[in-house]
Amino acid sequence: MPERRTSLPSRDHLALRRRGRLPAWASLMFRVGLALSLIGLVLAVHWFDREGLKDNVDGSVSFTDVLYFTMITVTTVGFGDIIPVTDRARMFDTFVVTPVRLFLWLIFLGTAYSFVLRHTWERFRMSLIQRRLTGHVVVAGYGVSGAEAVRELIRRGTPAERIVVIDCDDAALVEAEACGAAILHGDATRNATLEAVAIDRASAIIVSAGRDDTSILIVLTARGLAPDVPISVVIRSEDNEPLAHQAGADTVINPASFAGLLLAGSTRGRHLADYVGDLVAVGGxxxxxxxxxxxxxxxxxxxxxxxxxxxxxxxxxxxxxxxxxxxxxxxxxxxxxxxxxxxxxx
Structure with a gap:
């Protein structure tokens, strides 16, 4: 059974994530720069107010002593070899250095989580999710047709957690997740993306990429990885329907043609379109x-x-x-x- 929140653009991750405005290296450099700036601020104040410090070892406070005292106080509570002795120095350590120390630890822990621990945890979750994915329905493309297909599957009794939606649009994935489906941010034309959702163990594949060329490529890729899984695809141009069949689609649906059939049929009887609608919808x-x-x-x-x-x-x-x-x-x-x-x- 797939988990409800699974998304990333590669086979190494299955957790929803929005792309940040900064690349990873820039985010890391920003955090390092922020930490150095805070340390520099504390170092400068300690240096200019070094008369408020006392060295219990030799009685003289040098720049090296100030640098040492700054690094110790912003990372720990100090060792007592150098101490603030004036009220101003003590107030600075109380109301500035202590919050800076806490903030720096948050930066360090957040950086460790973002760049090391989170990826390790997500890879572990990925392996668990892949082992549990079986008998699910994969929906490649969460546009108008894909979204309606997911809603209809749920209305027909398919558990939402047994539906996996693949899309490159974060907003579409948020909507799919709200329906209870599992989600994967990625390119469904790539083998790695389809392998990440265990396409070979799926019960069915629905392809609705919005573009016929993309949909046909997804069908071709999926058929190569899952020779026996039924594939249904939405094709908007009648000329591309044979290509979709050749790519391996079992069912090819043309919304425009189907709508045209209903419209033409309605001219022969006003209840014909209603009955066809009853047949294909779960609510009829x-x-x-x-x-x-x-x-x-x-x-x-x-x-x-x-x-x-x-x-x-x-x-x-x-x-x-x-x-x-x-x-x-x-x-x-x-x-x-x-x-x-x-x-x-x-």
């Missing part, structure tokens, strides 16, 4: 269902099934309507497409 009174023929149905006509209204069978990959001779005697291995009364999940 009827639903399309695909299943393998049952053992006790072999040899019977498609019209004799009791689970729903059989409208088509697929035999050896070829479709046959309920009126055709092939549908008059069901065979083992046939896939039945039927219209059933809608059963809401749960």
């Amino acid at each position: 009174p009827v639903a399309l269902h695909e299943r393998t023929v049952a053992e006790d149905e072999v040899g019977k006509p498609l019209s004799a099934i009791r689970t729903g209204l059989g409208v088509r069978i697929y035999r050896d990959g070829a479709p046959h309507g309920f009126w055709e001779a092939e549908a008059q005697s069901l065979a083992a291995g046939d896939l039945i497409v039927e219209i059933c009364p809608n059963r809401q999940p749960g």
